[in-house]
Amino acid sequence: TFLAQPLFWLLKHIHSVIGNWGFAIILVTVLIKLVFYRLSAASYRSMANMRKLAPKFQMIRDRYGDDRQKMSQAMMALYKKEKVNPMSGCWPMLVQIPVFIALYWMLLESVELRQAPFIFWIQDLSTKDPYYILPLLMGASMFVQQRLSKNPGMDPMQQKIMQFLPIIFTFFFMLFPAGLVLYWVVNSMLSILQQWYITRQIEKADG
DSSP states (O other): OTTHHHHHHHHHHHHHHHOOHHHHHHHHHHHHHHHTHHHHHHHHHHHHHHHHTHHHHHHHHHHHTTOHHHHHHHHHHHHHHHTOOTTGGGHHHHTTHHHHHHHHHHHHHOGGGTTOOOSTTOOOTTSOOTTOHHHHHHHHHHHHHHHHTOOTTSOHHHHHHHHHHHHHHHHHHTTSOHHHHHHHHHHHHHHHHHHHHHHHHHHHHHO
């Protein structure tokens, strides 16, 4: 992809300084997170505002019951009135997809990253984690992030489906290169910290 070459250039330069590809991936993840900080912050603020509207969402559900069309119209009217975007929680993940794809191809095609060790049990970042520790950490961090990002306006059926995503992704990521899972774990943990910090700021401002 068009991002793979500049991403590898950055990764290689960081590696030349610190001498470890795993820590280089972590630092690149931090830099990417800083680039998208404002976008993520705006998204997390919008999600926090959505959670404040939870009682109003419940009132709409109680009022319209099984009339999904009227319920949807009432929900959209509430979104418009309160100036919140129900899709705001998707943006932090969507902007990461091109980076994720670029890193995937980079790990597959770069000779430098083949048999490149990280620390402890990770002796080759271009192959899957032999003990599946990173995918399990990724699943746990995704579960925490999902709890923090809970959208009260989401359809109950969609909420149930979303609950299974961390489990599905955990098994899916067990097949991916350890370097790629490392990127996703670090990114998820940074997202959790950022979201917690922003939510705390909003709560202090309201209090």
